[in-house]
Amino acid sequence: MRAFAIAALPVLAFAAALPLAQRAQAQAGKSGQELFAERCAACHVEGGFGTRVLSRRVPEGQAELEKRETLPAALTIAVVRRGIGSMPQIREAELSDADLQAIANYLEKRL
Numbered sequence: 001m002r003a004f005a006i007a008a009l010p011v012l013a014f015a016a017a018l019p020l021a022q023r024a025q026a027q028a029g030k031s032g033q034e035l036f037a038e039r040c041a042a043c044h045v046e047g048g049f050g051t052r053v054l055s056r057r058v059p060e061g062q063a064e065l066e067k068r069e070t071l072p073a074a075l076t077i078a079v080v081r082r083g084i085g086s087m088p089q090i091r092e093a094e095l096s097d098a099d100l101q102a103i104a105n106y107l108e109k110r111l
């Protein structure tokens with residue numbers, strides 16, 4: 001038992017050292033960019049519903065999420081889980097926490 005626990009230690013240490021983004025991606029099997037394309041792009045590309053609504057209230061050039069200069073992952077996660085204005089909320093049953101984290105990391109990394 002003890003030998004097993006000791007043998008497992010390096011594996012655990014390695015898993016803990018993996019950045020959150022990588023772990024989220026590993027679980028989801030798809031990159032944040034791919035997941036964004038599947039789940040968000042319908043509304044959040046140029047000319048999309050989300051982009052058009054956002055262009056009324058965010059600075060010019062910031063309405064398209066993939067071109068946003070600042071989009072903290074925590075904001076993306078909160079907006080997706082709660083919904084905002086005319087964007088419906090997306091629950092965990094439809095989009096897992098790991099997939100949402102991967103999307104949020106992808107959007108934040110464009111800072």
Ligand code: HEC
Pocket residue numbers: 036039040041042043044049050051053054058065075076079080084085086087088090095103
């Ligand atoms: C059915 C269309 C639709 C889909 C699908 C959709 N959104 Fe949205 N989203 C919107 C609309 C519309 C707004 C603007 C809401 C408002 O201000 O009234 C918005 C706003 C946002 C905002 C707020 C930005 C800000 O500056 O306040 C974020 C972040 C966001 N969406 C992320 C996402 C992500 C991530 C996904 C995919 C998981 C997604 N959305 C899927 C329609 C959509």
